[in-house]
Amino acid sequence: MANVNKKTKNEKTKDVVDEKSPGFFQKLFAWVIIPLLFVIAILLVIAQFTNTNVFEKATEVLPNNSEEEAKGSEEMEKKIVELKAEIQEKDAQIEKLQKELDDALAENENQKAIQEQLQQKIQELESGQEEAKKDLKEIVSTYEKMPAKAVAPIIVQMSDEQAVEILSNMKPETLSAVLAKMDPKDAARYTELLSTKENRSSNS
Template sequence: MAKQNKSIKNKDVVNDGSKKSGGLKLFLYLFIIPFLFALVILLIVANIAEVNVFEKAKELTGNGSKETITEEVKTDRLEEKVVTLQAQIQEKEAQIDQLQLEIDNSAKSNETLLVEQQRLLDEIEKLQVAQTSSKREYAEIVSTFEKMSAKTAAPVITKMSDAEALRVLVSLKPETVAKIYEKMTPENAAKYTELMTEQ
């Protein structure tokens, strides 16, 4: 009887196992296999219609939208950089224009200064020629006074302006000046002597 009880229990266990596996088989045959078959048919139809099911799934789950948002953010950043760089380029171009204007003004100023310098050099040359001529003439005047007699030179010097007379007297030899002073009045001789000592 104990053997019989064991065999009955084993049958129950086998029946329970077959019941469990039968329910799983039934679920597999009725739901899973038709679902997989429908899914395969749906994928074939989507492939023929050239619809990318995986991208559509990403869009529905939100992964695709995140990528789109990040691409939009990248595009916006790139556009901002482009705008910033364009602003910098415009600023640099404005600086270049300003510097070019300063260079042009400087060139014009230099040109004006060069013209003025040339004019001054010409004027200096004329003055040097005049001075050389004046020195030559003055040397001739001094030479003439040297050749004149003291009696004739004294009245001429007293008639000249003090500056001219002083210039002539300074250029003459001391012996000639002494002879001219002898022919002058004491007041005039004293005046010219005082002028010569002040110089």
């Protein structure tokens, strides 16, 4: 019973203490808001005596966000214009280099085509030369089978170039026999022409 009474007494004491203890908002009001209002009141009184517009001063102190934003936007637009100009310049350079590359490739292809045409022509000439040599060899072989007495007058009727070409491809013994059946003047002339041809071949 004594314990119960003691507990009840303690609870009442606690309730009284709780009622007397100030709350958070009361502390905030007492320690922050009231002093702040007091300071503001003093500043307003001072401003009144000094003819100072507190609100204008506050406006001057606070940063002008609109001006800064406008300035930042202007700088950004300027940067964008510069970047666009730089990109266009790079595009122009790339286009120029691409054109030079295309021209070089086209020229290379043209040179390659010309080279192929020349190579084909050389092959055709070489093939024709082989055919001509073959035909000449057959003609010479035909003359070599004929009597020297019959070949000599035929050779004399040819142009010097044709005659020398045939005589230079004859076997030495056949050539001697044909020259022996010619007029001495003709034989001497062909001998000189054959010697000149041989010297040219040796020098080349």
